[in-house]
Amino acid sequence: MKVLVGVKRVVDANIKVRVKSDGSGVETANVKMAMNPFCEIAVEQAVRMKEAGTVSEIVAVSIGGPQSQETLRTALAMGADRAILVETDQEVQPLAVAKAFKALCEKEKPGLVIMGKQAIDDDCNQSGQMLAALLGWPQAAFISKIEISGDSAQITREIDGGLEKLSAKLPLVATTDLRLNEPRYVTLPNIMKAKKKPLENVKAADLGVDVAPRLTTVKVAEPPKRSSGVKVADVAELVQKLKNEARVI
Amino acid sequence: MSILVVAEHDGSRLKPGFLNTISAARKIGGDVAVLVAGHQAGAAAAAAAKVEGVGKVLHADAAHYASPSAENLAALVLTLAKEYSHVLAAATGFGKNFMPRVAALLDVAQISDISDVVSADTFVRPIYAGNVLATVQSKDPIKVVTVRITAFDPAAEGSGNAPVQTVAPGPDSGLTVVQGQELTKSARPELSAARVIVSGGRGMGSGDNFKILEALADKLNAAVGASRAAVDSGFVPNDYQVGQTGKIVAPELYIAVGISGAIQHLAGMKDSKVIVAINKDPEAPIFQVANYWIVDDLFKVVPELTKQLG
Numbered sequence: 279m280k281v282l283v284g285v286k287r288v289v290d291a292n293i294k295v296r297v298k299s300d301g302s303g304v305e306t307a308n309v310k311m312a313m314n315p316f317c318e319i320a321v322e323q324a325v326r327m328k329e330a331g332t333v334s335e336i337v338a339v340s341i342g343g344p345q346s347q348e349t350l351r352t353a354l355a356m357g358a359d360r361a362i363l364v365e366t367d368q369e370v371q372p373l374a375v376a377k378a379f380k381a382l383c384e385k386e387k388p389g390l391v392i393m394g395k396q397a398i399d400d401d402c403n404q405s406g407q408m409l410a411a412l413l414g415w416p417q418a419a420f421i422s423k424i425e426i427s428g429d430s431a432q433i434t435r436e437i438d439g440g441l442e443k444l445s446a447k448l449p450l451v452a453t454t455d456l457r458l459n460e461p462r463y464v465t466l467p468n469i470m471k472a473k474k475k476p477l478e479n480v481k482a483a484d485l486g487v488d489v490a491p492r493l494t495t496v497k498v499a500e501p502p503k504r505s506s507g508v509k510v511a512d513v514a515e516l517v518q519k520l521k522n523e524a525r526v527i
Numbered sequence: 528m529s530i531l532v533v534a535e536h537d538g539s540r541l542k543p544g545f546l547n548t549i550s551a552a553r554k555i556g557g558d559v560a561v562l563v564a565g566h567q568a569g570a571a572a573a574a575a576a577k578v579e580g581v582g583k584v585l586h587a588d589a590a591h592y593a594s595p596s597a598e599n600l601a602a603l604v605l606t607l608a609k610e611y612s613h614v615l616a617a618a619t620g621f622g623k624n625f626m627p628r629v630a631a632l633l634d635v636a637q638i639s640d641i642s643d644v645v646s647a648d649t650f651v652r653p654i655y656a657g658n659v660l661a662t663v664q665s666k667d668p669i670k671v672v673t674v675r676i677t678a679f680d681p682a683a684e685g686s687g688n689a690p691v692q693t694v695a696p697g698p699d700s701g702l703t704v705v706q707g708q709e710l711t712k713s714a715r716p717e718l719s720a721a722r723v724i725v726s727g728g729r730g731m732g733s734g735d736n737f738k739i740l741e742a743l744a745d746k747l748n749a750a751v752g753a754s755r756a757a758v759d760s761g762f763v764p765n766d767y768q769v770g771q772t773g774k775i776v777a778p779e780l781y782i783a784v785g786i787s788g789a790i791q792h793l794a795g796m797k798d799s800k801v802i803v804a805i806n807k808d809p810e811a812p813i814f815q816v817a818n819y820w821i822v823d824d825l826f827k828v829v830p831e832l833t834k835q836l837g
Contacts, residue, residue, distance in 0.1 A: 304659055402637070407628050410628065420623075440764070495662070527747065
């Protein structure tokens with residue numbers, strides 16, 4: 279079975295982003311970038327399934343500017359077999375991602391698509407569910423476990439208040455949650471090997487999909503700051519403050 | 528304008544976030560209709576009819592809506608959506624699962640997790656773990672919106688008297704089969720609805736040590752939460768997780784214990800009214816958002832706090 283894995287290049291999770299002074303967006307020049315953490319989990323899952331023999335080929339896919347090739351090389355170093363960059367210089371929103379993936383799915387015919395549940399930049403949490411809808415495929419969002427047997431999948435997914443068990447026929451779109459696995463670190467020999475793996479560039483227009491953004495960002499701003507608090511010496515003082523000053527207990 | 532709100536419920540009662548979603552709908556303005564899809568969920572439909580600001584309730588009943596799959600629920604919403612200018616649901620695990628399908632099938636963008644309404648087509652939403660607020664405008668004919676429930680006050684229950692209409696259920700697509708749910712059993716309040724939350728982080732050291740937080744939580748009638756680090760370390764299940772990738776909460780009182788205050792955790796709790804932090808590291812970033820903090824060993828402070836509250 280072939281697996282398509284989505285990877286997105288985002289501002290590194292440990293960076294505190296700054297709003298541009300004109301409020302038009304977030305400063306991304308000279309900021310450390312990395313693979314979205316949930317996409318790392320998606321790649322890791324595909325690689326583990328290949329190691330277990332349920333997957334024969336892993337194709338990593340990204341949509342964005344030429345810099346996204348770096349992110350695809352990371353996916354190749356983790357164990358993906360080849361990569362496709364859908365190149366565009368526009369801002370890419372989830373519906374556009376879903377449409378580009380749909381076009382690739384029709385060409386590549388994977389049995390499974392794995393994506394991160396959410397990118398930590400726009401925090402949208404949409405692309406996987408949208409892709410499943412456009413393809414008319416089943417979806418398994420926020421998974422913590424997946425087992426493939428024959429042409430069906432057994433899934434455990436995270437829901438508010440606990441877990442849900444699903445079964446679905448393949449092909450399927452799955453989105454990863456935190457506990458699915460712990461992604462491996464890439465090693466230097468694997469980074470070297472990844473440089474030789476195939477990476478194909480296609481233009482969004484060549485896929486015949488309209489990736490123009492639907493939402494216009496009017497402005498961005500920093501949220502109001504919390505007023506600074508005070509250090510208390512001991513539990514007695516804390517209890518007194520909570521009772522008499524904050525009045526929350 | 529007319530707004531369709533898709534209700535989250537357990538068959539008999541509405542989930543707490545529903546009332547906040549109604550408030551967001553009322554802020555957009557126009558007639559508010561509610562869809563209750565369930566199986567033998569007449570009680571939930573009747574409860575929705577009583578919520579202030581609800582104009583009518585659409586009730587769809589079928590066995591496959593008992594724990595509806597995203598595929599079946601989205602298909603049902605799609606049959607109704609064209610008559611509305613907006614479709615809303617809470618940005619909970621429920622809404623996040625099926626709403627993007629609705630948007631994709633309508634060929635419109637989804638506006639995720641709004642924290643404010645500027646106008647009928649312009650909304651504020653947090654991005655980058657809540658470190659940035661983006662104001663976005665949609666020109667799509669139907670706005671599909673999920674609502675950050677902590678950003679809107681709950682609508683009043685019990686005063687309304689909206690009619691309940693039956694709508695035809697859609698077919699069961701059979702694409703996925705929900706085989707069952709394992710819900711964490713707890714006598715404590717739900718995280719998203721709790722007035723007080725006690726959360727533990729990596730500093731707790733083990734799942735077993737969460738017992739001291741549970742004892743404190745019981746004194747305060749609080750829910751117990753956790754940071755991503757505590758979930759990653761296997762101390763507690765993922766449904767405890769507060770943060771960018773877990774639950775977003777804004778209780779009256781949030782007590783962070785052994786939590787350093789990573790950006791992704793702060794994203795989930797920094798709108799709490801009062802924040803208390805207990806950490807032995809005097810440089811912990813959590814102190815930057817705390818109203819009160821104690822620099823000391825949590826294994827000494829927490830039992831002492833529990834005792835003094837007794």
